[in-house]
Amino acid sequence: xGQTKLWFLAVLLGxxxxxxPGKGSLPFHMNSVIQVVExxxxxxxxxxxxxxxxxxxxxxxxxxxxxxxxLLGEAPAVPPDLPFLSQEQRSFxxxxxxxxxQASSTEQGVVLLPxxxxxxxxxxVAGIEAGLxxxxxxxxxxxxxxxxxxxxxxxxxxxxxxxxxxxALYAVTIAKALGVTFLLAQAxxxxxxxxxxxCWDSVSEPQNFTLLGHPSHLTDAFVNGALDGVILGAHLAGxxxxxxxLSTLLREYYAGxxxxxxxxxxxxxxxxxxxxxxxxxxxxxxxxxxLQLLRVLPRMxxxxxxxxxxxxxxxxxxxxxxxxxxYLECPxxxxxxxxxxxxxKGTPTQLKLPLSFVYIHHxxxxxxxxxxxxxxxxxxxxxxxxxxxxxxxxxxxxxFVVGSDGYMYQGRGWHWVxxxxxxxxxxxxxxxxxxxxxxxxxxAFALMLVRDNFLPCAVKGAKIRANYTVHGHRQMxxxxxxxxxxxxxxxxWQGFK
Numbered sequence: 001x002g003q004t005k006l007w008f009l010a011v012l013l014g015x016x017x018x019x020x021p022g023k024g025s026l027p028f029h030m031n032s033v034i035q036v037v038e039x040x041x042x043x044x045x046x047x048x049x050x051x052x053x054x055x056x057x058x059x060x061x062x063x064x065x066x067x068x069x070x071l072l073g074e075a076p077a078v079p080p081d082l083p084f085l086s087q088e089q090r091s092f093x094x095x096x097x098x099x100x101x102q103a104s105s106t107e108q109g110v111v112l113l114p115x116x117x118x119x120x121x122x123x124x125v126a127g128i129e130a131g132l133x134x135x136x137x138x139x140x141x142x143x144x145x146x147x148x149x150x151x152x153x154x155x156x157x158x159x160x161x162x163x164x165x166x167x168a169l170y171a172v173t174i175a176k177a178l179g180v181t182f183l184l185a186q187a188x189x190x191x192x193x194x195x196x197x198x199c200w201d202s203v204s205e206p207q208n209f210t211l212l213g214h215p216s217h218l219t220d221a222f223v224n225g226a227l228d229g230v231i232l233g234a235h236l237a238g239x240x241x242x243x244x245x246l247s248t249l250l251r252e253y254y255a256g257x258x259x260x261x262x263x264x265x266x267x268x269x270x271x272x273x274x275x276x277x278x279x280x281x282x283x284x285x286x287x288x289x290x291l292q293l294l295r296v297l298p299r300m301x302x303x304x305x306x307x308x309x310x311x312x313x314x315x316x317x318x319x320x321x322x323x324x325x326x327y328l329e330c331p332x333x334x335x336x337x338x339x340x341x342x343x344x345k346g347t348p349t350q351l352k353l354p355l356s357f358v359y360i361h362h363x364x365x366x367x368x369x370x371x372x373x374x375x376x377x378x379x380x381x382x383x384x385x386x387x388x389x390x391x392x393x394x395x396x397x398x399x400f401v402v403g404s405d406g407y408m409y410q411g412r413g414w415h416w417v418x419x420x421x422x423x424x425x426x427x428x429x430x431x432x433x434x435x436x437x438x439x440x441x442x443x444a445f446a447l448m449l450v451r452d453n454f455l456p457c458a459v460k461g462a463k464i465r466a467n468y469t470v471h472g473h474r475q476m477x478x479x480x481x482x483x484x485x486x487x488x489x490x491x492x493w494q495g496f497k
Contacts, residue, residue: 026092028111028206030254033096033121036089037247043084051076053246054129062097063126066297067176067290071138071168072129096121099222105211107198110221112206114255115268115405116334116373118198120225126172127229131236132243137165144292166289169233170278174226174323175286176294181218182319183291183307192216193319194223194326199337212335223327227270228253234277235259268406269445275328280320287316330457331449333400333408339377342384345394348416349426354465357428358455359421360490361398361473362482367436369404369443376403379434380411393419399429402450404443414463421476428471429464437483451493470495 026032040053051059058064059078069075082090099109099120110120130136167175185193196213197220200206211219232253236243243249252259259265265273291312295304363383370376384396391397397419398411411430412418420430431450433442441447458464470493473481482490490496 025095025207026088027204028092028096028200028209030111030113030119030250032092033111034247034250034255036085036093037250039085039089041245041247051078052132054125054132057093057097057125058129060094060097062122063129063172066299067294068126068172070293070297071136071166071172072126072133097125098122099225101211101215101217101219105198105215107209107211107215107219107221110209110225112200112203112209113267114373115266116338116377116407117224117267117332118200118209118221119228119267120219120222123173123177123222123226124229124232127169127226127231127233128236128246128249129233130169130172130229131233133168135233135237136168138168140164140166140289140292141296144296164289166293167286169230169237170283170286171290171293173229173233174223175283176290177218177222177226178283178319178323179287179291179312179316180294181216182315182322183304183311184217186311186315186318193322194218195220197221197335199335203338203340212337223323224267224270227274227327228267230277231265231270231273232259235265264445266406271328271332272445280324283323284316284320287319288313291316325457325460329453329460331408331453332406333410334373334377336410336413339380339409341380341396342388344416345388348394348412351415351417351426353414354462355428356465356468357424358458358464358468358470358495359424359428359430359473359476360450360470360482360486361420361430361432362437362486363401363432363434364436364481364483366434369433369435369446371404373405373407376401376405376407376409376434379403380409387419395419397430398432400431400454402431402433402442402446404434404446406445406449408449408454414461421473424476428469429458430473433482433486437486438480439483439485441485441489447489455493455495468495469497471497 026035037053040056055076056078058068058072058075063072064075085093096109096111099122101107109122110118112118181193185191192214194216196211196215198209198211201208201210209221232249249259253265254267257263291304294300295307363379366379366382370379380396380401387393387397388395395416396411399413399418399420401409401411403409417426418430419425420432421428431454433446435442455464455468459466459468470490472487472490473479474487
């Protein structure tokens with residue numbers, strides 16, 4: 001695949017120019033998004049704006065390529081000046097609507113969430129718009145289908161006359177992005193297909209988000225936005241009554257008690273909820289069909305010419321497999337910069353991977369579980385202060401810490417020797433649950449996060465051996481840690497000895 005074609009494929013991912021940040025901007029936080037959405041909704045209801053918020057976003061350039069217009073409809077005309085928004089609000093809105101990774105590894109078009117994660121706005125908007133339109137499925141044009149793709153489609157084998165369809169909800173959020181990203185990666189082996197996460201310059205007043213590693217077109221923030229777009233789009237499409245205002249939907253999902261009061265239907269649990277909605281085979285089919293559709297769009301067809309069936313199918317298969325392993329089977333881990341870690345004192349000692357052991361702890365103090373990002377981040381800072389200032393350690397002792405908010409938190413992480421299990425720190429990871437578990441268990445989802453996600457993920461990532469051993473802290477030193485009830489629980493886990 002030539003360099004010109006690679007460049008055009010990158011354009012398909014929405015890489016484009018826009019306004020540079022200016023002083024006095026609104027914080028790039030979901031609360032600011034909700035504030036602007038409320039203003040737009042007010043003017044929509046009083047007749048000054050004859051567009052929904054998502055229609056306005058598309059009219060301003062979000063999700064406006066030929067691919068999106070075919071699946072979501074033509075982008076509407078938008079009033080040029082939006083006089084009901086302040087200059088600050090207009091600038092904020094324009095900077096949000098197109099996702100871009102700068103050469104400096106600064107990622108734009110993203111906002112910080114109340115749960116401590118970051119989302120790209122464009123796939124979120126696309127998913128919501130697809131849901132509001134009833135999650136349309138459109139037949140693929142016959143010229144999109146080559147013989148191999150037709151004969152390997154199970155629906156065609158069962159119902160030969162049934163046209164293949166593309167699900168707009170998956171296509172405009174994650175499927176097209178996955179397919180194009182992995183075609184780029186196949187053509188350029190040095191291209192990182194997914195990730196990484198990043199750090200905000202300020203968690204309280206976020207303005208600039210810088211990636212923590214080599215940038216890809218499918219960053220963690222883009223994936224988060226795509227997953228949320230699918231979840232919220234499916235929720236809207238499944239409602240039999242007129243949808244609540246978008247501001248209400250966003251507040252429930254990102255800052256409230258969850259959709260329809262369901263505490264698990266929140267951004268904190270996006271990975272688990274996406275898995276409930278989506279089978280891997282289903283997603284792979286939608287990746288293939290998105291690439292098929294791109295292949296016949298007048299502006300896009302030249303860009304995918306020469307990409308044969310085998311290459312297309314291989315890209316879809318690899319994309320879904322790697323995406324599933326990285327984002328659906330592994331836990332989301334809040335990085336040090338987001339919870340406000342102090343620097344490590346001195347130079348960390350590197351672990352020699354893979355390790356053979358995982359040591360389970362409870363914090364005891366803090367004695368209560370943390371259930372929100374602000375609570376968990378405060379607990380992480382308090383433990384780090386205690387470990388550094390009172391005990392004289394170089395850093396927080398644990399490798400990873402488990403909150404009751406749906407997330408794990410990076411302590412010393414995958415590569416640094418910890419200070420969690422005296423005499424054994426270089427042999428395994430120390431994983432601690434926030435709270436005192438002498439008489440009660442952590443939340444079921446917190447246990448699953450470690451047992452069903454963290455441990456298998458660490459094996460696949462070659463961080464621990466396949467025949468790893470799980471121990472409770474009390475087995476290695478004289479202590480009541482990790483608490484009687486939690487210790488009883490981990491005795492049922494694979495690898496416990």
